[in-house]
Amino acid sequence: MTTTSAAPRQTVKPPAVRRSFVERWLARIFLAPTVLGMALFTFLPIIASLVLAFFRWDIISAPQFVGFANFASLAQDPTVRVSFLNTIGFVVVAVILQLGIALGLASMLQARMPSWLRVFLRSTFFFPLVLSAASVSIFMRYMFNEQFGVVNWLLSLVGIPAVPWLTSPAASAAVVVLVYVWQNFGFSFLLFLGALTNIPKELHEAANLDGATGWKQFSNVTLPLISPTVLVASVMAIISALQVFDQPYVLTNGGPGDSTRTAVMVIFESAFQQLEFGKASAIGLVLTVLILAVTALQFRLSRRFVFYQ
Amino acid sequence: MTSEKTPGQQAPSHSLLSSSKFSQLTRRSMLGLSGLALAGATVGAWPRLTGADIPGRGSKALNIAILGTAADAAGRQGLIQAFTAAHPDIPVQLQAIQGADWKDFFSKILTMVAAGTPPDVVYVATEGAQLFADKLAEPLDSYVRRDAAAMSDYFDDVHPSLLEAFMYQGSLYQLPLDWNAANMYLNTTTFAQAGLERPKDDWTKDDFSATLRALRKARPADFTPYYWTNRLFGGVVPWLYANDTSFLSETKAPGGDWLWDRFYPNDPARGTRGGGYQWLAPNAEDGRVVETFDYLRELVAEGLGVRPESGGGNALVGLFGNNRIGTTPAGGYWAQGLHEAGMTADQFDVQFFPRWRTQRHQFGAAGYAIMRTAKDKDAAWEWVKFCSSREAMQLAIPKPNTTPTRRSMVNESFYAATGPRHWKVFYDTLDRFPTSGPIPAPPQQAAVETALMKNVSTAVSGSSADVRAAMGNLQRDLELALRRNS
Numbered sequence: 102m103t104t105t106s107a108a109p110r111q112t113v114k115p116p117a118v119r120r121s122f123v124e125r126w127l128a129r130i131f132l133a134p135t136v137l138g139m140a141l142f143t144f145l146p147i148i149a150s151l152v153l154a155f156f157r158w159d160i161i162s163a164p165q166f167v168g169f170a171n172f173a174s175l176a177q178d179p180t181v182r183v184s185f186l187n188t189i190g191f192v193v194v195a196v197i198l199q200l201g202i203a204l205g206l207a208s209m210l211q212a213r214m215p216s217w218l219r220v221f222l223r224s225t226f227f228f229p230l231v232l233s234a235a236s237v238s239i240f241m242r243y244m245f246n247e248q249f250g251v252v253n254w255l256l257s258l259v260g261i262p263a264v265p266w267l268t269s270p271a272a273s274a275a276v277v278v279l280v281y282v283w284q285n286f287g288f289s290f291l292l293f294l295g296a297l298t299n300i301p302k303e304l305h306e307a308a309n310l311d312g313a314t315g316w317k318q319f320s321n322v323t324l325p326l327i328s329p330t331v332l333v334a335s336v337m338a339i340i341s342a343l344q345v346f347d348q349p350y351v352l353t354n355g356g357p358g359d360s361t362r363t364a365v366m367v368i369f370e371s372a373f374q375q376l377e378f379g380k381a382s383a384i385g386l387v388l389t390v391l392i393l394a395v396t397a398l399q400f401r402l403s404r405r406f407v408f409y410q
Numbered sequence: 411m412t413s414e415k416t417p418g419q420q421a422p423s424h425s426l427l428s429s430s431k432f433s434q435l436t437r438r439s440m441l442g443l444s445g446l447a448l449a450g451a452t453v454g455a456w457p458r459l460t461g462a463d464i465p466g467r468g469s470k471a472l473n474i475a476i477l478g479t480a481a482d483a484a485g486r487q488g489l490i491q492a493f494t495a496a497h498p499d500i501p502v503q504l505q506a507i508q509g510a511d512w513k514d515f516f517s518k519i520l521t522m523v524a525a526g527t528p529p530d531v532v533y534v535a536t537e538g539a540q541l542f543a544d545k546l547a548e549p550l551d552s553y554v555r556r557d558a559a560a561m562s563d564y565f566d567d568v569h570p571s572l573l574e575a576f577m578y579q580g581s582l583y584q585l586p587l588d589w590n591a592a593n594m595y596l597n598t599t600t601f602a603q604a605g606l607e608r609p610k611d612d613w614t615k616d617d618f619s620a621t622l623r624a625l626r627k628a629r630p631a632d633f634t635p636y637y638w639t640n641r642l643f644g645g646v647v648p649w650l651y652a653n654d655t656s657f658l659s660e661t662k663a664p665g666g667d668w669l670w671d672r673f674y675p676n677d678p679a680r681g682t683r684g685g686g687y688q689w690l691a692p693n694a695e696d697g698r699v700v701e702t703f704d705y706l707r708e709l710v711a712e713g714l715g716v717r718p719e720s721g722g723g724n725a726l727v728g729l730f731g732n733n734r735i736g737t738t739p740a741g742g743y744w745a746q747g748l749h750e751a752g753m754t755a756d757q758f759d760v761q762f763f764p765r766w767r768t769q770r771h772q773f774g775a776a777g778y779a780i781m782r783t784a785k786d787k788d789a790a791w792e793w794v795k796f797c798s799s800r801e802a803m804q805l806a807i808p809k810p811n812t813t814p815t816r817r818s819m820v821n822e823s824f825y826a827a828t829g830p831r832h833w834k835v836f837y838d839t840l841d842r843f844p845t846s847g848p849i850p851a852p853p854q855q856a857a858v859e860t861a862l863m864k865n866v867s868t869a870v871s872g873s874s875a876d877v878r879a880a881m882g883n884l885q886r887d888l889e890l891a892l893r894r895n896s
Contacts, residue, residue: 103736121439123439124436124439127439141761158525159545161520161546162545179891180887219582243725246725247717248634248734249729249734262643266866268717268719345492351717356640356867357719357864357867357868357871358864358865358867359864368854374517374856374857375854375857375894376856377894380660
């Protein structure tokens, strides 16, 4: 048995790019508004929220330091508990639907069809995303009205009795998910469309020659190749869904009962309606930690299913 | 690493243009600089908003905030002109703040307080009266006492119950200018279809149920006999009041004699007047509260009443105008809305809320509150006092889109163009049922309303047994809400 000694690793330094004095300052000047904006409107509020979580403050009176009392009160508040459970349930259902529908429709657009139809469908699928969530929700509230809504009227034409869309816990949760997914799948759809378009045709042709068709080809060729995009889309979808507010707020105002109340809704209600800014900050911090944990877990798990070319 | 000067090399100039660094300026950098300069020049020359444009900031004018749109503010220009004519030394700036409801409006006012730009005077409804009295508003007692002679005309014309709604711990915080009781609106077209007459003044809860059944029989589909909304005004509360109970225990603070003795010595209900309402404890598990919720649950289950979350406000006017609603609780503010929706004066009417154990009504009112932070409180009082005058109230309320608090303004001519025929019901509510009370709105009103609304949903959606469980949850939520510090 012979041993070979590994050759000493040589580090190759990339050629230094010399920037002129003016270019360096120009870069700083152009970056400054963004950095300043981030500092003022992102980092400062995060720090303020972190500090505020340890105070009781109603805007009007001076803040009172209360230690961990705000966090302790969260555990005892059934509305907060329910809202977090609702949010997690919402994320699971909405994200699976959103990514599934987006991937399905993006794959469908890969099929042969006239280019005008492809453009039309692409625009149609993306269109809801550019609408205001509040406007869409107001419109949908009329559509799903139990007595006078269009949806129940259509159902009545085929003999189906009126469904209490927004006034029964199960149906209202379903409507909130439906409206949210309808409005948001367009973004994931565009990401998937881009990823699918970039897969070299030869790979599918080779798979065809090897006899892989349909689901086999999708699961063994397509999915691994777009897995980085799936990761990005799922991370963004989960973060966005964890912060859902507009749709449940406008459609159901969190009801019936607490059935569609989400974590961000409770933050809004605590801060701007009940004037408990400390409690709202504490909920916000818990939600931030949850988002960070879920995102970190996704990246950790991604090592197993994401394949980079 | 330091650079060394080689022989013959010129000393670096301190001029930027002649610097060697500047001489390295690429075409791209040059274009960037030119763009920056152009953008700077454009931004500099463009007319734009600055901090000084924020109403109230850097201005000595009396800054008055109302709930509404810019059009609402413009609609009060006549009022401002009249005030300016009477008080040329007090400049006034009216700021309309948009919001979905009063809760939204109060949140925005509080945000302005936090931002350091609070208005001097705010138009506050009953929903926020105690929040403002507790935290933000200046008592009017000394001003009212000082100008008692001038104020007599106002108090002589305004029902004391409306004043009592704005008393807090013995002090008066607002002069109510408009108000509305939860009366029952009747769609006369659908009543005629069902062969029904306008109910009697003392109709009961059972008469009401029978009326709804008759309306349902005449219009089996695409129609709601009773439409109600899930909120503090016009929701479950009028039924609770009619059943001589409430979801919060109602007491009265001591004090207030200075007002009642001076301005309302002959008030038949003088013995019951106090220093303002107090809602200090939850009362959701009271037997009558459970009974009331169960009655509403039965109406929903029987298809006579809509689930209260189904909507309200704007949609409701349209649906009522299209004869798809038989009855709904609302105040005088609806007369103008229905008129604008195309209903003629004889297509709708109004009656007192039905009697249960009592025929006590619920009402809400609104008026200006002076902020404790007001720059010039005396000037603010002059505005409040002026707005309570008959001249000002006629300018502020030219149409029946609310009920003026001055009894003399609620007359035949006021409702001539809109109806309803029995417009007298609006003000008679207070005279016929003097125990009628305001919306139960303690300083923690927002949390209380949220607790009520979510449990109303649950209570009226299940079985009779579920009502008691829902009231248990409401009791718990209210305890939490009332424990809050605001």
